[in-house]
Amino acid sequence: MKNNKHKKLKFPKGFLWGAASAAHQVEGNNIHSDWWHWEKCGRITPSGEACDHYNRFEEDFALAKKMYHNAHRISIEWARVEPKEGKWDEKEIEHYRQVLESLKRNNLKSFVTLFHFTLPKWFADKGGFEKNKNLKYFIQFAEKMAQECEGLVDFWLTLNEPKTYALAGYTAGMWPPFKKSLFKTYKVYKHLAFSHNQIYKILKGKYPKIKIGAAINLPAIHFFGKPFKSFFEQLFAKLSNEYFVNKIKQNLDFFGLNYYFLIKGLGSHKIGGTDEKEIKKIVVTGASDFGWNFYPQGIYEVSKKLKKIHKPIYITENGTSDPNNDKRSRFILDHLEWVHQAISEGVDVRGYLHWSLMDNYEWTFGYEPKFGLCAVDFETQKRTPRKSAKLFGKICKDNSITA
Numbered sequence: 416m417k418n419n420k421h422k423k424l425k426f427p428k429g430f431l432w433g434a435a436s437a438a439h440q441v442e443g444n445n446i447h448s449d450w451w452h453w454e455k456c457g458r459i460t461p462s463g464e465a466c467d468h469y470n471r472f473e474e475d476f477a478l479a480k481k482m483y484h485n486a487h488r489i490s491i492e493w494a495r496v497e498p499k500e501g502k503w504d505e506k507e508i509e510h511y512r513q514v515l516e517s518l519k520r521n522n523l524k525s526f527v528t529l530f531h532f533t534l535p536k537w538f539a540d541k542g543g544f545e546k547n548k549n550l551k552y553f554i555q556f557a558e559k560m561a562q563e564c565e566g567l568v569d570f571w572l573t574l575n576e577p578k579t580y581a582l583a584g585y586t587a588g589m590w591p592p593f594k595k596s597l598f599k600t601y602k603v604y605k606h607l608a609f610s611h612n613q614i615y616k617i618l619k620g621k622y623p624k625i626k627i628g629a630a631i632n633l634p635a636i637h638f639f640g641k642p643f644k645s646f647f648e649q650l651f652a653k654l655s656n657e658y659f660v661n662k663i664k665q666n667l668d669f670f671g672l673n674y675y676f677l678i679k680g681l682g683s684h685k686i687g688g689t690d691e692k693e694i695k696k697i698v699v700t701g702a703s704d705f706g707w708n709f710y711p712q713g714i715y716e717v718s719k720k721l722k723k724i725h726k727p728i729y730i731t732e733n734g735t736s737d738p739n740n741d742k743r744s745r746f747i748l749d750h751l752e753w754v755h756q757a758i759s760e761g762v763d764v765r766g767y768l769h770w771s772l773m774d775n776y777e778w779t780f781g782y783e784p785k786f787g788l789c790a791v792d793f794e795t796q797k798r799t800p801r802k803s804a805k806l807f808g809k810i811c812k813d814n815s816i817t818a
């Protein structure tokens with residue numbers, strides 16, 4: 416990269432700036448979901464009231480606006496909207512319409528995810544995304560939401576991080592439904608891609624102007640080693656992000672990129688394409704409090720790779736857990752410097768949503784990790800912007816960084 420020291424780096428006009436969230440992580444009392452069920456069984460940390468965002472969304476969006484954000488990512492909780500099979504809860508649908516109206520009033524462009532890891536318990540009980548015959552329920556939910564929220568959503572995201580979901584729930588057995596089967600993982604993965612494609616086709620047919628993407632987590636990958644050959648190795652390769660992107664790339668108006676870290680080491684050079692000498696040169700710049708490495712250059716590397724699919728890119732997540740807030744500002748600046756570099760080399764990145772607006776329920780890790788631009792006191796629900804929130808706010812306001 417050019418020497419950017421103390422240089423002002425401008426982002427393109429109309430660039431979107433904001434933060435991202437997911438319903439189960441912030442809303443609280445998501446009682447009809449599969450996660451809630453397992454939390455009550457004592458198998459995973461309870462989410463409880465979370466950030467009580469369900470009741471405090473007005474306050475939270477006002478805060479985002481005050482910090483000069485012009486976009487925000489939420490998810491609609493399917494378990495609220497359809498708590499029992501085929502029974503739509505009109506009150507909850509109205510709730511989400513109000514949430515979306517509030518985003519509009521605060522001049523925040525909306526990114527809305529339809530599936531961010533949690534499912535209605537009834538759908539999970541039927542076998543969830545494992546079963547081909549269940550996919551129609553998710554597709555119906557997407558159609559229902561598009562119809563009910565017509566004109567209120569700027570960017571739809573069908574799915575969040577299909578690979579994380581499939582691996583955590585079906586390979587590692589760490590997340591609901593706690594299974595450990597590579598075959599089931601692959602099935603779920605394939606079914607998620609199929610659902611995305613169907614939803615895209617149906618909704619674009621009905622609402623040609625609608626914008627639909629998916630949020631995919633692409634780590635920077637540098638592997639070396641022999642190509643995968645055995646049956647299991649090849650099955651594993653099918654779980655790669657490339658496989659998923661290839662399956663859905665015809666059906667995307669934009670690409671939602673979640674970027675967090677670098678994976679390097681032994682593996683198939685077919686995936687990473689880095690040789691042994693090169694890999695030694697790849698260094699990380701630090702680590703979060705729970706061990707995720709910082710590799711800001713990776714956001715550039717993966718964005719550049721995405722250039723070949725010719726879609727606008729929005730960074731739909733990037734962030735770090737940093738309870739003392741002594742790393743987040745640098746983290747943001749370093750990543751944005753590399754985003755800027757990608758843009759200057761012709762990559763069409765149009766927005767950056769930081770994960771997350773405030774500390775929240777970090778899945779099985781509970782409330783320990785602190786990903787928020789704002790700290791949350793979970794006793795009082797008071798939100799306090801951290802220093803890095805102010806820095807980020809200034810970036811949003813100026814549409815530029817000083818590297």
Ligand code: BGC
Nearest residue numbers: 437575576579632732770777
């Ligand atoms: C997920 C978020 C999560 C974040 C930090 C992403 O993989 O989409 O839900 O909170 O990472 O772990």
